[in-house]
Amino acid sequence: DTQMTQSPSSLSASVGDRVTITCQASQDISNSLNWYQQKPGKGPKVLIYDAYNLETGVPSRFSGSGSGTDFTLTITSLQPEDIATYYCQQHGNFPPTFGQGTRLEIK
Amino acid sequence: EAQLVESGGGLVKPGRSLRLSCTTSRFTFGDYAMAWFRQGPGKGLEWVSFIRSNSRGGTAEYAASVKGRFTMSRDDSKSIAYLQMNSLKTEDTAVYYCTRSRETTGRGVMYWGQGTLVTVSS
Numbered sequence: 342d343t344q345m346t347q348s349p350s351s352l353s354a355s356v357g358d359r360v361t362i363t364c365q366a367s368q369d370i371s372n373s374l375n376w377y378q379q380k381p382g383k384g385p386k387v388l389i390y391d392a393y394n395l396e397t398g399v400p401s402r403f404s405g406s407g408s409g410t411d412f413t414l415t416i417t418s419l420q421p422e423d424i425a426t427y428y429c430q431q432h433g434n435f436p437p438t439f440g441q442g443t444r445l446e447i448k
Numbered sequence: 449e450a451q452l453v454e455s456g457g458g459l460v461k462p463g464r465s466l467r468l469s470c471t472t473s474r475f476t477f478g479d480y481a482m483a484w485f486r487q488g489p490g491k492g493l494e495w496v497s498f499i500r501s502n503s504r505g506g507t508a509e510y511a512a513s514v515k516g517r518f519t520m521s522r523d524d525s526k527s528i529a530y531l532q533m534n535s536l537k538t539e540d541t542a543v544y545y546c547t548r549s550r551e552t553t554g555r556g557v558m559y560w561g562q563g564t565l566v567t568v569s570s
Contacts, residue, residue: 375557437557440492
């Protein structure tokens, strides 16, 4: 299975900060990577698909980059409503696998 | 926007069975692959099963942890996907989410349901 190493596992930042979360795949997944936001008691919500495509309705402060094995999710100006856990997920190799998650808190 | 609603979760004893349903609307169900994922208490996300559209064979795949115990199926006439879970173990305790593929080829994940909780305990 393709292992996804996500970092950091937790992050505390201030409103307005630029936040970066990284995800590294154990083998080449091309651009087959999703980023999700999950709030307590809710199902995951797709933010970015295929590494850099912004899902419809997602604020433009979210962006994704990378290909192959190294990927990044960036929030350019953190807002209070961005408090959540973020996951990367690859679907380039079977079976689909997830990173361990990044818990984002407001400082 | 597509809607997916899971149901059928609950408390069940180890070794027993449970069937989850994923009732969908607002898209042509038969055109898309469907999948189940789960999230154990305080844990991360895990893929469980996937079923192709009937136009692509309608076959299912399973995670190693559930293969031989879980069976995924679909009823295109009712726009419902199912997950039959047999020989349940305590480690199957999780919130189970139903998803729809992004593309009709089956590639990607676009929509998630709100989840249904399965608790396996004596």
